[in-house]
Amino acid sequence: MLTTGHVISEERETGLKMLVCSAQLRQNVEEHLLKGHVMLKTMSNPCPKVISTLDIDKSGLISLKNYKYKIELSLIPMMVDSKVNWSCKGSPKEYVPLRCRNNTQQGN
Secondary structure, three states, X not given: OOXXXXXOOXXXXXXXXXXXXXXXXXXXXXXXXXXXXXXXXXOOOOOOOOOOEEEEOOOOOEEEEEOOOOEEEEEEEEEEOOEEEEEEXXXXXXXXXXXXXXXXXXXX
16 A cells, blocks of 8 residues: 555555556647647556546546446546646545545646
């Protein structure tokens, strides 16, 4: 388990790993959006042990699900001044990383 002076549950650790594993997906989406390309719905799953399914829609929204703990994360790209900023939301709240509970995440 990841520790920062205290132990976290497997469910919470899984939610955090899902967000960390999405970094490469977000980078790929950013590259497509900045170039004005159409999003590819088929990108490989970087972490199949924690991400059961992933979907990317044509706007670049990334939807991640973990079936074991019923965790869902949505990573929403927004173009702002020729940069991509990300917002993040998910459920259940107790397993979702703090960044996604506060519903904002800048850059990667």
